[in-house]
Amino acid sequence: MTSPxxxxxxxxxxxLCFLRQxxxxxxxxxxxxxxxxxxxxxxxxxxxxxxxxxxxxxxxxPGEGEVLLDGAPFSLDTVAGAVVFLGHHLGLKFDMTPRxxxxxxxxxxxxxxxxxxxxxxREVGLAGYEDEPVRQLSAGQKxxxxxxxxxxxxxxxxxxxxxxxxxxxxxxxxxxxxxDQHAARGGAALVTSHGAVSFAGGEPRRIRLHA
Amino acid sequence: MTPxxxxxxxxxxxxxxxxxxxxxxxxxxxxVLYAVIVTTLFPFAxxxxxxxxxxxxGGVVFVIVLLAxxxxxxxxxxxxxxxxxxxxxxxxxxxxxxxxAMKILAHWITSSLPLIVVAPVLASMLKLPPEAMPVLVIALxxxxxxxxxxxxxxxxxxxxxxxxxxLLALMLLPLCxxxxxFAAGALxxxxxxxxxxxxxxxxxxxxxxxxxxxxxACAAALRIAxxx
Numbered sequence: 282m283t284s285p286x287x288x289x290x291x292x293x294x295x296x297l298c299f300l301r302q303x304x305x306x307x308x309x310x311x312x313x314x315x316x317x318x319x320x321x322x323x324x325x326x327x328x329x330x331x332x333x334x335x336x337x338x339x340x341x342x343p344g345e346g347e348v349l350l351d352g353a354p355f356s357l358d359t360v361a362g363a364v365v366f367l368g369h370h371l372g373l374k375f376d377m378t379p380r381x382x383x384x385x386x387x388x389x390x391x392x393x394x395x396x397x398x399x400x401x402x403r404e405v406g407l408a409g410y411e412d413e414p415v416r417q418l419s420a421g422q423k424x425x426x427x428x429x430x431x432x433x434x435x436x437x438x439x440x441x442x443x444x445x446x447x448x449x450x451x452x453x454x455x456x457x458x459x460x461d462q463h464a465a466r467g468g469a470a471l472v473t474s475h476g477a478v479s480f481a482g483g484e485p486r487r488i489r490l491h492a
Numbered sequence: 493m494t495p496x497x498x499x500x501x502x503x504x505x506x507x508x509x510x511x512x513x514x515x516x517x518x519x520x521x522x523x524v525l526y527a528v529i530v531t532t533l534f535p536f537a538x539x540x541x542x543x544x545x546x547x548x549x550g551g552v553v554f555v556i557v558l559l560a561x562x563x564x565x566x567x568x569x570x571x572x573x574x575x576x577x578x579x580x581x582x583x584x585x586x587x588x589x590x591x592x593a594m595k596i597l598a599h600w601i602t603s604s605l606p607l608i609v610v611a612p613v614l615a616s617m618l619k620l621p622p623e624a625m626p627v628l629v630i631a632l633x634x635x636x637x638x639x640x641x642x643x644x645x646x647x648x649x650x651x652x653x654x655x656x657x658x659l660l661a662l663m664l665l666p667l668c669x670x671x672x673x674f675a676a677g678a679l680x681x682x683x684x685x686x687x688x689x690x691x692x693x694x695x696x697x698x699x700x701x702x703x704x705x706x707x708x709a710c711a712a713a714l715r716i717a718x719x720x
Contacts, residue, residue, distance in 0.1 A: 376516065
């Protein structure tokens with residue numbers, strides 16, 4: 282993997298920490314993610330992985346420190362679709378089909394050039410299930426339907442909270458393949474996991490959170 | 493429309509919310525059935541004299557419509573917050589206030605329009621004179637979006653708490669007083685053959701103000717609700 286020539290980090294955290302009732306949940310941590318880089322956030326249950334993700338999406342206000350996106354302070358007003366977040370709640374409407382769910386995301390964020398709804402659903406292995414209500418899909422297939430959104434949207438920064446949960450061996454390979462493609466396109470991704478993860482393409486950066 | 497542009501985003505969100513409502517059309521019928529049943533209780537409770545019913549018809553219909561709207565308001569943002577769609581909306585390139593306005597519009601179409609359609613039937617069950625019907629419909633067309641907008645702000649404010657149904661009612665009903673006064677005032681004036689434009693104009697002014705301010709307040713309140 283080669284980093285692009287410019288040295289501004291896509292996503293950067295400086296002395297970032299989050300306090301809940303004056304108790305630090307994590308941090309202070311520093312990291313910088315350049316285009317083409319994937320980092321793995323590791324930590325035990327309760328060490329603040331999900332909280333870190335929510336701070337990075339701008340949903341939670343950091344206690345101290347700051348988050349920079351492309352070198353500029355990050356806020357929900359300036360993010361302009363550059364970041365996509367996939368958390369424990371998948372953001373899928375269970376009464377709608379995977380295709381309909383993608384259509385809303387595409388309407389909001391736009392579509393990555395050279396792809397479309399059918400192609401991404403095939404890519405994540407949901408061919409034949411495009412028009413089934415999400416309610417009737419298995420937990421792993423729901424996750425795949427949410428992963429299809431990552432492929433379709435043009436966002437450069439992926440924040441994935443436990444993307445491996447509920448996935449079978451093929452699904453885990455799929456997530457790794459998606460991350461590799463994303464990095465090859467110059468995107469950055471931050472992935473949390475509490476288990477051992479091995480990426481296909483070499484050793485990822487690791488950010489360790491302590492409880 | 494290119495995907496990702498503001499009109500495309502508004503259309504996509506509106507379409508999604510209307511599709512979801514259509515897939516659960518039983519939920520749309522609930523407030524309408526509620527309004528019909530409550531209206532039929534009134535003649536039983538206070539007696540069937542046409543003069544008395546005609547006098548209270550306007551006020552009763554407005555209050556019933558208000559309560560029926562209140563019933564459905566609670567779901568406005570809850571689904572999106574619980575299934576993670578709210579994060580998708582908040583990180584989208586479009587201003588959250590605009591997207592929230594689209595959600596409120598979809599909610600008005602699915603919750604209030606059916607009520608406006610049955611309201612003349614309810615009013616005629618209560619012997620409202622036919623010449624007052626157009627004023628009833630105009631007053632409802634202006635007051636129901638106003639109620640949805642005011643309600644949406646409060647729903648967003650209480651979105652962080654678990655059981656917010658009763659709290660929502662306690663907070664919203666006082667805010668509805670001016671709406672009910674102007675709407676019922678216009679109808680009473682029409683029934684007596686007096687000019688009724690002034691209270692309708694006040695409703696219109698209130699609606700114009702709420703259209704601009706309520707989505708902004710909603711967006712701010714939702715960001716606070718997600719910050720927990």
